Amino acid sequence: MKPTRPELPREFIAVRKRRRITDAMAELCAKQGYEATKIADIVRLAGVARKTLYDNFEGKEEVFLAAFDSATAEMTARIEEACQEADGEWVDRAAAGLQAFLGYVAENPAAARLCLIEAMSATPTASARYDETVQGYVELLRHNTPSDKNLPDTLEETLVGGVAWILHQEIRRGGAEKALDLTPELLDFLVSPYRGVGN
C-alpha cells in the first residue's frame, strides 16, 4: 500500500500561504514598484486564490505592511542575536551586528529593497512605519556603542541614516547580493566617531 502523506497542520499551511503572498509582494515591488503592483499580480506569483489573499489581508497595503513587518522583524532578530553572541569589545559587537544586517540584505534582496526603498514611498502608513523602524535601529546602535557626554545626541541618528543611504544606493544599483563587501567601510564609518571616547 502506498504510504499516505501526513496531513500538514492547518496553521502551517496558512502561514506558508501568507509567506508566499508577502514574498510575492516583495518580488513584484522590486521589479515594478508598489504602485504598479496589482492584487492579480500578487496572487498569480504567489500561486494562491484571490479569496485566500483576502482571507488573510484586507488589501494591497496590508500585504505590503505585513511583508515589511516580517522582514524587519527578521533583520532585527539577526542583528540582536549576533550582537549578543559577539565576544570582546563593543567594536566586535558592532561588527557582528553590521554583518548580520548586511548578510540579511545579501540573502534577501527583494525584502531588503521593500524595507529600505519602497516603504518610504508606498503609502503614508508605510513611510511612518519606516520612520519607526529607523528609530528602533537608532536605539539599538545607541545601546551597543559607548556613551559619552562629548558625543552629539544626534550621532546614532546620523550614522543609521548614512548606512541606510549607502545601502539604498547599492540596492538600486543591483548590488544587494554583494552587500557584505561594504562591511569594512561601513564598520569604519560606524565606529570612527567613538574612537578616543573614554580613553
Place this chain on the structure above:
Amino acid sequence: MERLPRGRHGLSPEYVARNQRERLIAGLIEVLHEVGYQKTTVSLIGQRASVSKSDFYKHFESKDECFFAAYEVAVERIQSAVQEACAKHRQEQWSLRVRDALVAVLNLLAADPPLAGLVLVEGLRAGRGAYERYQVALEAFVPELRNGAPQAPGREPVPEAMDEAVVGGIASLLGRRVLAGEAEQIDELLPEVLEFALTPYLGAAEARRIISAG
C-alpha cells in the same frame, strides 16, 4: 498670492507665463508641505497659485513634472547659497569652508521649512524620478566636502564612500527633523553636523577642538 487682473494688462505673454510658472512651483512646494506628495493635486496647486488648471497644463504635463521643476529650483537655491557663502569668506582653512557651507545650508532650510521638506523628505518619498534628483543633489556635496580636505598624517585617505555616507547621514538627520515638525530649529544642529562632517578627516578630538574654538 494676488491674481493678475483679467484681460488686457499690458504685460507681455512671456512675463505672465514666467510668472505663472514660478507661482505654480511655489504653490506646489506649499501644498506639498501641507498634505504630502500623494494628496497633492494639480487642482490644489492651481488654486494655491491662482492659476487655472488649463494654464497649469500650458507649463507642465503633470504634477510630477511640476514637482521635478520645483525640485530643481530648490536645489539650485541651496547650491547658490553655498557658493555665495564660500565666495564671501574665502576661507583658507578647509574646516572653516565646510562650516560656512553648512551654515548656509542649515540657515536656508530653517528659514524655509516647505523647501526643506521638498528637498529632504519628498525627494525620497515621492517615488520614481524623485530619487534620482535627490541622489544628484547629495552627490553634488561630496566633492564640496573632499575639495581641499587635509590628509592627516598617520591616517588612511578617506574613501569617497565615507563622504557619501556622511552626506547621506546628515541629509537623513535633517529630513527626520523636518518630519518631526522641527525644521525651523535645523540651524541649531550646526555643531553636531559639523563635527560629523569633519571627524572622518580630522578625527573626533580635533574636530571638536576646532568647533569649540568657534
